[in-house]
Amino acid sequence: SVPLPGARINVYPITLTSNENGEDSAMLPSGYYSLRVLLSNYKMKYPIDLLVEDKDTLYIVVMEQATTYNLTVNVKNTKNENLSNAEVNLTDYGTLKTDSEGNCTFNGLLPGNIMGYVYFYNYIWRSIFMDLTSDSTINVNLIPERYTATFYVTSKGDPIINAEIIIEGLDTLHTGLNGYAQSTYIPFGNSIPYTVKVKDYYTHTGTFDIWDTDVLVTVNLTPLGIDDNYDDLQPTIYPNPTTDFITVSGINNFSITIFDLNGRVVYQNSNQNSKIDIGFLPKGMYIVKLNTSKGLSIHKVLKH
Known part of the structure; x- marks a missing residue:
């Protein structure tokens, strides 16, 4: 047998690369692992699942020549910003994570239907499906998860009716009789600016953060012409x-x-x-x- 250097060894969540002796190693907790080896112009002759026990183990993977292609996946958000460290999973080929440019490349894919998905924290996952007939690149745009921002507008403890709340660039809403208003489609972010306006009160401006859960924003308005009495x-x-x-x-x-x-x-x-x-x-x-x-x-x- 001939050692094959440069093979990508996927043992999720770890990715290894074989050296000139066709070897690489890693410390893994005990358990079952899915093993995928990717190398241009080769395919695994037999599928292998790893059983890691409380001892060092050597696994021999036999590769055979085959027609293969490379697939690069580029992941961005809706603002066209690269998403690094996004997880790209292809059925039968394992999982890779994107680099700082939002790219990851699977080498040694067999021609035919390719299926998988892309996942990134706080974004809605997207599926992948294509017929691979040559070296290819696909672009995946992920949409941010959306959350609910609830506003409670009062003055001196009393709810304010019909206050206009402007969430900059996202939504405009008005409070009801109980002083509450909700916007249910807010993407995650920090220091999201908003303005609250209503007749007979000073305008209020502020910001709020929304990351991985719904939020409540409490606003206390000051009446115009307020005095010490x-x-x-x-x-x-x-x-x-x-x-x-x-x-x-x-x-x-x-x-x-x-x-x-x-x-x-x-x-x-x-x-x-x-x-x-x-x-x-x-x-x-x-x-x-x-x-x-x-x-x-x-x-x-x-x-x-």
């Missing part, structure tokens, strides 16, 4: 529940906006009358927003 703003609405009228006490000079549970404005007024007729509204729960020179106050009112 803001904490003294404690209006009350009565009766609650009501059948026709509500009365606002504890504040003067206010405007009132009433929303239904779908976020639609059903009543709006800026007069100074503290007694407000809502008898025309259908039965149900409503959100009342009071706006004064000292800030905003939000209440829930049940109409019977």
